[in-house]
Amino acid sequence: NAGVTQTPKFRILKIGQSMTLQCAQDMNHNYMYWYRQDPGMGLKLIYYSVGAGITDKGEVPNGYNVSRSTTEDFPLRLELAAPSQTSVYFCASRPTSGTTDTQYFGPGTRLTVL
Amino acid sequence: RKEVEQDPGPFNVPEGATVAFNCTYSNSASQSFFWYRQDCRKEPKLLMSVYSSGNEDGRFTAQLNRASQYISLLIRDSKLSDSATYLCVVNRNFNKFYFGSGTKLNVKP
Numbered sequence: 001n002a003g004v005t006q007t008p009k010f011r012i013l014k015i016g017q018s019m020t021l022q023c024a025q026d027m028n029h030n031y032m033y034w035y036r037q038d039p040g041m042g043l044k045l046i047y048y049s050v051g052a053g054i055t056d057k058g059e060v061p062n063g064y065n066v067s068r069s070t071t072e073d074f075p076l077r078l079e080l081a082a083p084s085q086t087s088v089y090f091c092a093s094r095p096t097s098g099t100t101d102t103q104y105f106g107p108g109t110r111l112t113v114l
Numbered sequence: 115r116k117e118v119e120q121d122p123g124p125f126n127v128p129e130g131a132t133v134a135f136n137c138t139y140s141n142s143a144s145q146s147f148f149w150y151r152q153d154c155r156k157e158p159k160l161l162m163s164v165y166s167s168g169n170e171d172g173r174f175t176a177q178l179n180r181a182s183q184y185i186s187l188l189i190r191d192s193k194l195s196d197s198a199t200y201l202c203v204v205n206r207n208f209n210k211f212y213f214g215s216g217t218k219l220n221v222k223p
Binding site for chain 2: 042043045056058102105106
């Protein structure tokens with residue numbers, strides 16, 4: 001049982017390039033989330049999904065897109081990378097919407113845009 | 115105004131000390147509350163949920179004051195291994211989680 005996995009671990013992009021950050025979970029969780037964490041800051045929600053085929057915006061969705069074609073996978077797409085997107089990206093999953101249910105986080109992807 | 119505010123610290127304490135962190139949240143409709151621990155360059159991990167009646171887990175005690183909209187975390191008998199950043203997290207609308215910036219704790223021998 002791998003939990004939440006993210007690839008790649010590190011990536012350097014040039015301004016204007018695009019890339020997809022991969023996230024997968026093997027716990028059959030319905031709810032999945034993408035966050036970004038800037039240095040010295042808390043996590044900010046980019047997008048979330050309540051199940052396959054359903055996604056919604058979080059606090060900071062601009063510059064990102066997501067899709068959820070299966071329960072297991074929730075990729076995050078950056079179309080035109082900008083230096084402001086330099087950050088650590090965390091994916092998380094949660095079994096239900098129960099108020100006490102915690103989120104399980106992946107190890108993160110460190111992205112630098114130069 | 116930020117959804118969740120925390121004192122960034124750092125709190126530098128000796129081993130065995132008791133230390134307390136506070137966190138305030140701005141939206142009274144917030145539904146559930148958590149403390150997460152984040153080690154340097156690692157993902158956050160749940161330390162404990164926070165219940166209205168207060169709850170304890172070993173050396174850790176969490177309290178919630180809905181009227182004042184603040185949450186606290188008390189760590190007794192601090193260990194070197196408690197050194198980390200502690201994130202206050204608030205949930206609203208079931209799916210939206212708001213994180214504080216974290217409070218850094220350094221426990222010294």
